Structures are given as C-alpha cells and as structure tokens.
Amino acid sequence: MTVVPISSAVMTHPVRERQAQELVSRLRLGGLALDPAPHDPPSALRTALVAWSAVSPGAGHHLVVQDDVSAPPDLLALVGRAVERFPDEALVFYTNWHARNGSASRLAALAGAAWVRAVPEEFTPSLAVCLPVALAAEFGAFARDSAERHDDEVLSGFFRTKGRMSLLAVPNVVEHIGTSSINGHAAQGIRLAVCPMDATDADGLLRRGWVLEELDWLPYMRYGEGYLRLPGQEKAADGGRGHIRWRDALPAIARSSQLTEERVRDLVAEHMPLGLATDVARTFGPDFAEELWVHCLFMGRQAAGAAHRHAPQNAAGPADVVDEDALARLKEAAVSTVGPAGLSPERRPEAGPEKIRLMTEFAWTAIRAGERLWQDAPDG
Incomplete structure (x- = not known):
C-alpha cells in the first residue's frame, strides 16, 4: 500500500488551547493553529486560514481538524487510506446530523453507499476536512480577503467555483463534542454526527464502498x-x-x-x-x-x-x-x-x-x- 504523506493541524482559540493540545497529542496530529486575533470579533475563517497554511514540507495532503471533536487514535491512518483512494478530492470526515448534507449522508447510508457528493448550496461541514495541498493553497488565496467569518460557508463557495463539491464520508468516526460555540452556533443546540461508527467498520466501508454522486430530490x-x-x-x-x-x-x-x-x-x-x-x-x-x-x-x-x-x-x-x-x-x-x-x-x-x-x-x-x-x- 502506498503511504500518502499527510500533514495536519488543529484550529483553536486560546480559551480552548489546552483541549486542543490534548487532541493533538491523542491523535498524533501536527500541531495547533491558533486564532491570530483572539480579542477581535469571532471568526472561524481567520483561524482556518492559519490552519490551512500550516502544511508540512513534503506533504501531499493536509488535514484540518477543529478542537471540539473526538476521534479514534488511528484517524490519520484512516484518512490516509481514503486519500489513497481519492487523491484529487476534498474529503470530509464529519457531517452534521441536522443539515441537508446530513440528510444526503443518511440517504446514502440507506442506499448502501460509503461516500456522497455534498449539495452545492449548503455549508461544508468543516470539523475534519482533508485537501490536496495544492487545493489547500488555492483555498487560502480564495478566502484571504473574504468578509465572511464562517469557514464552512467559504469552503462551499470555493468548491462551487471549482465545479465540484466535497465528498462526504458517510460513516463518521469524528464526533462533535459539547454545545458551546465560539463562532455563534450554540443556538443550533446539540449537533452530532449523522452516522456515527466504529473506526474498524468505517475504514472498511470507506475503502471499498461505492460513491453516491447524484441525489435527485x-x-x-x-x-x-x-x-x-x-x-x-x-x-x-x-x-x-x-x-x-x-x-x-x-x-x-x-x-x-x-x-x-x-x-x-x-x-x-x-x-x-x-x-x-x-x-x-x-x-x-x-x-x-x-x-x-x-x-x-x-x-x-x-x-x-x-x-x-x-x-x-x-x-x-x-x-x-x-x-x-x-x-x-x-x-x-x-x-x-x-x-x-x-x-x-x-x-x-x-x-x-x-x-x-x-x-x-x-x-x-x-x-x-x-x-x-x-x-x-x-x-x-
């Protein structure tokens, strides 16, 4: 099996720095991407730009994880195998249970698919996303001057310009934890993964399962x-x-x-x-x-x-x-x-x-x- 070099970063705010560092240590991720202006009005995009620029030399892909998640210790290996199968795709490893993309994932699961193409008009779930490094650099250039503060919205805007939305992993091994939100999403209440799964089950499905590209209605x-x-x-x-x-x-x-x-x-x-x-x-x-x-x-x-x-x-x-x-x-x-x-x-x-x-x-x-x-x- 080809080893795909993947770098990684956890985007965080100083109020969650300890939590984020524990996540880095537990998952053996690359390091922290701290909000560069923590006293300014909240902006996930501001921190995301730091995270997406933190690519290690020699990496072919870059994984950005947010600080308020749980995930299995072998997350990087699972992501690597998914990247080997889909080297040119933007891959998303968590999808909210209450969004349109969540319904797309749920429908895909019932159809027997392991991946589903995200809908174009909705935000991209950004708790755990992996991009080819060239695409990550393009996203950074695209988003640098945006007035939008939500990185998930800007990701979707970027993918729309490319004419190809991300691929959502239908089985989710990444889970959202807590209901607080630095970026103003607390009013959405409990927000969890649409198809939570054991990593072993998920890995096999993601490596061999089929892709649902067309959703119809x-x-x-x-x-x-x-x-x-x-x-x-x-x-x-x-x-x-x-x-x-x-x-x-x-x-x-x-x-x-x-x-x-x-x-x-x-x-x-x-x-x-x-x-x-x-x-x-x-x-x-x-x-x-x-x-x-x-x-x-x-x-x-x-x-x-x-x-x-x-x-x-x-x-x-x-x-x-x-x-x-x-x-x-x-x-x-x-x-x-x-x-x-x-x-x-x-x-x-x-x-x-x-x-x-x-x-x-x-x-x-x-x-x-x-x-x-x-x-x-x-x-x-």
Missing part, C-alpha cells in the same frame, strides 16, 4: 418539519438556500415520483403504525410524529431508487465486497439519528435513549414503506 428535516431539496435548486435566485416544504415541492416532482399530497396522505393512513405514532406524539406532538414518518417515507423511496440506479456503477472494484454486517450497522446508525436531528434545537435534549429507540423503530416503518413504494412504481 432530497428529503430533509429542520425544526420539526419536512422539506424537499429539488434537483438543480442551487441555480435558484437565492442560491438554493431557501427551504421548500414537502407539500409545496411535490408538484415539481409529481410526474417522476408519482407522488401527490393526496397519495402521501393515503400512505400515512394505510401504513403509519398508530401505536408507535401515538407513543412518539405523546412526547413530541402529533405534528412532529407525522412529519417524521413522511420524511422517512420519502427517504426510503429515494434510497431504494439511488441504490438501483447507481450502486453497480460506482463500486471500488469487482473484487471489493463490503462487509454486509458493517453496512447494516451503518444503516442503523443513520436511522438512529433521524429522530433527534429532526427536532427543533430546544427539544433535542428530551430525546434520551428510550425516546431515540422509539423514534428509530418508528422511522424504520416509514423507510420500509418508502422502499416498497419505489419498488412498486420506480422512476422511469
């Missing part, structure tokens, strides 16, 4: 309500950042999906399990229970379609077979986060282990119904 949830991202939405006047409720989006996909609001209502009446729905509604309300079930119905349908259309074309190689048990665990991990991630931030602390198990069981009933829906009436 994408269901996602935010603040307890379901939405659909439409194909080509990034070309809209607002850059695609607007949110379209699923009822309003259905007419745009009715011909290809054979779904109408009336049809969805019929499916809810026919297949949503009343007992589980009542149990979810008891804590989080009937509206949330129904929105979650409809969202998972859409997700199951789209995952089944994506697997049918794309899986045979994107395998790592004919001799590479993923561990089916690991893949099953990935799917379970993905579905386990759909309930709490779909809640509004102030309600997420109510989702303890029992509530998560309940929402996961409930979500699976909708996913299975969605899979059957696609099998009965696949897209043309």
